[in-house]
Amino acid sequence: xxxxxxxxxxxxxxxxxxxxxxxxxxxxxxxxxxxxxxxxxxxxxxxxxxxxxxxxxxxxxxxxxxxxxxxxxxxxxxxxxxxxxxxxxxxxxxxxxxxxxxxxxxxxxxxxxxxxxxxxxxxxxxxxxxxxxxxxxxxxxxxxxxxx
Numbered sequence: 539x540x541x542x543x544x545x546x547x548x549x550x551x552x553x554x555x556x557x558x559x560x561x562x563x564x565x566x567x568x569x570x571x572x573x574x575x576x577x578x579x580x581x582x583x584x585x586x587x588x589x590x591x592x593x594x595x596x597x598x599x600x601x602x603x604x605x606x607x608x609x610x611x612x613x614x615x616x617x618x619x620x621x622x623x624x625x626x627x628x629x630x631x632x633x634x635x636x637x638x639x640x641x642x643x644x645x646x647x648x649x650x651x652x653x654x655x656x657x658x659x660x661x662x663x664x665x666x667x668x669x670x671x672x673x674x675x676x677x678x679x680x681x682x683x684x685x686x
Contacts, residue, residue: 565603572603576648584649589656590639596660597668613638615654634658
């Protein structure tokens with residue numbers, strides 16, 4: 539009898555860990571999509587998350603091939619937690635769900651843009667989005683047309 543190399547679970551499971559720790563392991567992601575990805579050394583691509591309709595940038599997270607596959611096939615935003623080393627479905631524990639409307643790959647293949655219907659706060663702090671801490675910009679150009 540053969541022993542599976544990974545526990546079997548519902549794709550929406552938030553606490554399923556990668557058994558072998560190899561971020562580039564086989565995934566059910568369409569090979570044509572996988573071939574277009576340019577991953578970090580950890581096997582990840584950045585995922586920028588945007589609110590459907592308004593275009594507001596909500597957050598940034600990381601995906602490996604399996605997280606992207608789960609996002610594309612379940613319609614629920616699924617990410618790879620670098621700190622916890624596990625998959626997480628946005629909202630599975632917080633109730634602040636992200637329902638996927640579209641996923642786009644950037645021209646370099648190293649970032650995906652995930653457009654979602656956000657229910658509740660997007661940020662783990664409880665804020666509407668993760669980009670609320672504005673930094674001072676002192677080197678502004680008065681007329682951008684002059685700089686061309």
